[in-house]
Amino acid sequence: MIFGRYPSRDKQDKAIAVSAKKFRSAVGSDTSNGLFGNMALYSRVSGSVGLITLQNPPVNALSAVVRQSLIDLMDRALSEPEVKSVVICGQNGKFCGGADIKEFRSDMTGPPLVPMIDRLELSSKPVVAAIEGVALGGGLELALGCHYRVAHSKTRLGLPEVTLGLLPGAGGTQRLPRLVGIPAALELITTGRHVTAAEALQLGLVDFVTDHNTIEAAVKLALSVAGKSLDSRRISTCKCPRPPYADALFEEAMQRVRRSARGAIAPVACVQAVHAAATLPFARGMEQEKQLMATLFTSGQARALQYQFFAQRAVSRWSTPSGARWDTSKPRPVHKVAVIGLGTMGRGITVALAQAGLSVVAVETHEKQLMEAKRVVSGMLERGAKRLGAPPALDKINYSCEIQAVADVDLVIEAVFEDMVVKKTVFRQLSAICKPGTFLFTNTSGLDIDELAAQTRNPELVVGMHFFAPAHVMKLLEVVYGRRSSSQAVATAMKIGKNMDKISVAVGNCSGFVGNRMLRPYLDQAFFLLEEGATPELVDQALEEFGFAMGVFRMSDLSGLDIGWKVRKAKEMVSKTHQDCRYSPLGDLLCERGRFGQKTGRGWYQYDKPGGRVAKPDPWLHSFLEKYRAQRGFVARRIDHQEVLERCLYALINEGFRILEDRIASGPEDIDVIYVLGYSWPRHRGGPMFYAQMVGLSRILEKLEYYHQLHLDIPSLQPCSLLRKLVANGRPPIHKWVEVIKNPHSHL
Numbered sequence: 001m002i003f004g005r006y007p008s009r010d011k012q013d014k015a016i017a018v019s020a021k022k023f024r025s026a027v028g029s030d031t032s033n034g035l036f037g038n039m040a041l042y043s044r045v046s047g048s049v050g051l052i053t054l055q056n057p058p059v060n061a062l063s064a065v066v067r068q069s070l071i072d073l074m075d076r077a078l079s080e081p082e083v084k085s086v087v088i089c090g091q092n093g094k095f096c097g098g099a100d101i102k103e104f105r106s107d108m109t110g111p112p113l114v115p116m117i118d119r120l121e122l123s124s125k126p127v128v129a130a131i132e133g134v135a136l137g138g139g140l141e142l143a144l145g146c147h148y149r150v151a152h153s154k155t156r157l158g159l160p161e162v163t164l165g166l167l168p169g170a171g172g173t174q175r176l177p178r179l180v181g182i183p184a185a186l187e188l189i190t191t192g193r194h195v196t197a198a199e200a201l202q203l204g205l206v207d208f209v210t211d212h213n214t215i216e217a218a219v220k221l222a223l224s225v226a227g228k229s230l231d232s233r234r235i236s237t238c239k240c241p242r243p244p245y246a247d248a249l250f251e252e253a254m255q256r257v258r259r260s261a262r263g264a265i266a267p268v269a270c271v272q273a274v275h276a277a278a279t280l281p282f283a284r285g286m287e288q289e290k291q292l293m294a295t296l297f298t299s300g301q302a303r304a305l306q307y308q309f310f311a312q313r314a315v316s317r318w319s320t321p322s323g324a325r326w327d328t329s330k331p332r333p334v335h336k337v338a339v340i341g342l343g344t345m346g347r348g349i350t351v352a353l354a355q356a357g358l359s360v361v362a363v364e365t366h367e368k369q370l371m372e373a374k375r376v377v378s379g380m381l382e383r384g385a386k387r388l389g390a391p392p393a394l395d396k397i398n399y400s401c402e403i404q405a406v407a408d409v410d411l412v413i414e415a416v417f418e419d420m421v422v423k424k425t426v427f428r429q430l431s432a433i434c435k436p437g438t439f440l441f442t443n444t445s446g447l448d449i450d451e452l453a454a455q456t457r458n459p460e461l462v463v464g465m466h467f468f469a470p471a472h473v474m475k476l477l478e479v480v481y482g483r484r485s486s487s488q489a490v491a492t493a494m495k496i497g498k499n500m501d502k503i504s505v506a507v508g509n510c511s512g513f514v515g516n517r518m519l520r521p522y523l524d525q526a527f528f529l530l531e532e533g534a535t536p537e538l539v540d541q542a543l544e545e546f547g548f549a550m551g552v553f554r555m556s557d558l559s560g561l562d563i564g565w566k567v568r569k570a571k572e573m574v575s576k577t578h579q580d581c582r583y584s585p586l587g588d589l590l591c592e593r594g595r596f597g598q599k600t601g602r603g604w605y606q607y608d609k610p611g612g613r614v615a616k617p618d619p620w621l622h623s624f625l626e627k628y629r630a631q632r633g634f635v636a637r638r639i640d641h642q643e644v645l646e647r648c649l650y651a652l653i654n655e656g657f658r659i660l661e662d663r664i665a666s667g668p669e670d671i672d673v674i675y676v677l678g679y680s681w682p683r684h685r686g687g688p689m690f691y692a693q694m695v696g697l698s699r700i701l702e703k704l705e706y707y708h709q710l711h712l713d714i715p716s717l718q719p720c721s722l723l724r725k726l727v728a729n730g731r732p733p734i735h736k737w738v739e740v741i742k743n744p745h746s747h748l
């Protein structure tokens with residue numbers, strides 16, 4: 001056992017012995033009606049320790065029944081004269097994942113958390129939290145109400161409520177600063193970051209850390225503190241340590257969250273709540289916490305963030321229109337993987353695979369590229385290992401210029417140029433070289449998976465595995481099943497994604513899949529707006545104020561205009577005459593002038609040098625746009641932010657409805673997870689489809705109809721028939737859309 005420092009405390013508290021009866025009446029509980037089942041277990045250990053075990057799998061969330069059971073069992077422990085101290089732990093090695101988030105969607109019933117924790121703290125018998133696995137949100141707040149905290153060394157602790165659009169509303173904003181100080185509390189509460197047990201010990205958040213049996217350690221502690229004064233152990237009675245530079249600290253924290261929150265309200269409320277802890281007595285601070293929480297709790301942002309939380313978990317329960325499903329498809333074990341092509345993506349994929357513990361054969365065409373890739377991959381692995389404090393997985397990778405080196409791998413991920421001819425050649429080679437049964441996956445960002453599968457002897461083994469750059473960092477993976485992909489191949493891709501700590505979304509095969517397909521109409525609208533009178537600055541500002549990390553033009557400069565140009569040239573969009581359908585050549589014209597974005601120091605903006613990062617408005621671009629408009633008969637008009645948002649976002653959403661209608665995505669959650677994790681859609685807006693629901697489907701339909709009438713040559717503005725059906729069906733809530741998709745005549 002490692003002994004931690006005890007935080008200093010004021011000895012001013014008035015310990016109040018709470019009888020069992022008082023405890024029960026204080027939280028307003030009444031178990032006599034037998035409404036509540038038992039979701040916590042009571043036992044007596046070592047003669048005088050009452051052990052309460054939370055039992056609510058999978059994470060022992062504090063549901064109404066758990067809260068009630070906890071109150072009942074505390075009552076019991078307080079009423080038994082033999083019991084001198086209490087230990088609270090969680091079943092199955094998990095202390096507690098916090099309040100039950102599912103309950104937030106309905107009217108909250110059962111005893112509230114705040115008085116329950118307050119009274120726990122006031123208990124006359126010492127209460128020790130035995131923390132294993134996780135202590136998050138309300139779970140950590142419960143532990144903060146205990147008098148001692150013992151944690152297993154592998155535990156993660158944190159107050160992640162801000163990520164759900166909330167603040168730690170069960171006293172967390174008031175107790176944590178009192179225990180660990182304002183700077184640490186501000187950081188933990190505004191970011192929701194989890195800390196390890198070691199860091200928790202250093203902060204004073206836990207009293208002891210053990211590598212052994214946590215409950216045994218907690219019981220031992222409980223025995224040793226029985227009968228001792230609890231005066232200094234009740235956090236609510238401590239004074240919040242206030243450093244002399246506190247005002248500057250809060251000012252700086254507020255500026256930081258406003259900058260990074262991109263319009264999210266919860267981080268701001270978190271700073272305000274911690275400020276209350278620093279300036280007000282506990283009871284008044286709690287009042288402030290309650291008020292701030294009340295505003296957040298009913299906000300659209302909280303709904304959006306909680307929807308996104310569940311959506312990210314729901315996508316793992318994938319299904320395909322052909323009936324393949326996550327629960328009936330078994331992945332095949334994979335030990336050795338090959339990556340073909342070690343450019344931008346192949347390098348990141350190699351790193352992600354090696355970090356997941358897989359053996360990798362990394363293949364390039366020429367020695368020079370291979371050595372350069374090896375140097376970069378090794379650097380990435382070393383930096384990652386340094387961050388994690390683990391050895392770099394350098395020995396997991398074998399480099400080769402020979403494609404024959406992949407003969408014995410279980411799975412290949414192809415990441416060569418986005419060129420169908422090159423990719424087809426590679427797939428034919430792989431099909432000939434690899435051992436039978438080898439999965440052949442491609443990282444194409446939008447080419448036809450079926451066309452590639454057709455090059456192989458076993459098309460059922462071919463699946464798209466679309467990573468996002470940088471591949472070792474980005475959480476998202478689109479797993480693209482083709483017409484003939486087997487359910488085992490899809491299940492294996494999903495499993496490999498999980499092993500790499502990605503969130504994988506299974507989607508159907510079409511040009512651009514889900515993410516890039518929806519991006520097309522969004523980008524088109526941005527170009528059209530420039531033609532009609534907007535500037536890149538105006539469009540970007542509207543999108544950034546909406547919450548995107550970067551507007552479309554700043555993003556285009558960052559990723560390089562030449563990438564899209566190459567794709568458009570390959571699709572012959574650049575050379576084609578576009579008669580019925582509007583096409584803006586603005587991006588092509590910039591590329592023809594060598595303006596590829598940041599890499600050339602010029603794009604939609606200007607930069608001080610090639611590779612420069614600070615975008616400045618470019619007078620050349622403005623006069624170029626003026627000449628362009630004059631030559632092509634566009635009359636510049638005033639465009640406001642609202643039009644930018646409606647044109648760009650509603651066109652993207654409309655494509656999302658088409659994707660649902662085509663069954664390329666199996667539900668709106670899939671699209672929303674892809675957009676939040678892969679395209680920096682502001683998380684507090686839930687995702688494009690959730691946002692559509694928030695705006696109102698009728699309004700989206702009405703606006704699309706309006707803009708389509710004005711621009712009949714832009715087919716992407718024509719409202720999708722699914723959107724019309726949903727409106728005709730009485731605008732059902734988002735979780736019921738799938739019923740309308742599956743049964744278009746449904747009246748729900």
Ligand SMILES: CCCCCCCC(=O)CC(=O)SCCNC(=O)CCNC(=O)[C@H](O)C(C)(C)COP(=O)(O)OP(=O)(O)OC[C@H]1O[C@@H](n2cnc3c(N)ncnc32)[C@H](O)[C@@H]1OP(=O)(O)O
Pocket residue numbers: 058059061097098099100101102108113134136137138139141160161164166167168169170172293294297310313314
């Ligand atoms: C005015 C009203 C006043 C109200 C006062 C409220 C005061 C508060 O302070 C509010 C809170 O506590 S909010 C909750 C804070 N806790 C969290 O954010 C932790 C969320 N969970 C996790 O991070 C991971 O699940 C975790 C790290 C725990 C486990 O990760 P795993 O990767 O092992 O497992 P997952 O796949 O994430 O989860 C397994 C299943 O459990 C569900 N779940 C997780 N946490 C939950 C929670 N807190 N409540 C309800 N369900 C929860 C999760 O959804 C998943 O189930 P499925 O969705 O069916 O797959």
Ligand SMILES: NC(=O)C1=CN([C@@H]2O[C@H](COP(=O)(O)OP(=O)(O)OC[C@H]3O[C@@H](n4cnc5c(N)ncnc54)[C@H](O)[C@@H]3O)[C@@H](O)[C@H]2O)C=CC1
Pocket residue numbers: 340341342343344345346363364365369415416417418419422426443444445446466467468469
């Ligand atoms: N760059 C990005 O942001 C993203 C790219 N992708 C896709 O990933 C794939 C690769 O893209 P990047 O890495 O950006 O391209 P890149 O041009 O940076 O790298 C491609 C690499 O493949 C190598 N290569 C070409 N033919 C080969 C062969 N026959 N055998 C072995 N190596 C070969 C090239 O030498 C080059 O190093 C493309 O399909 C692209 O659409 C997908 C998601 C994002």
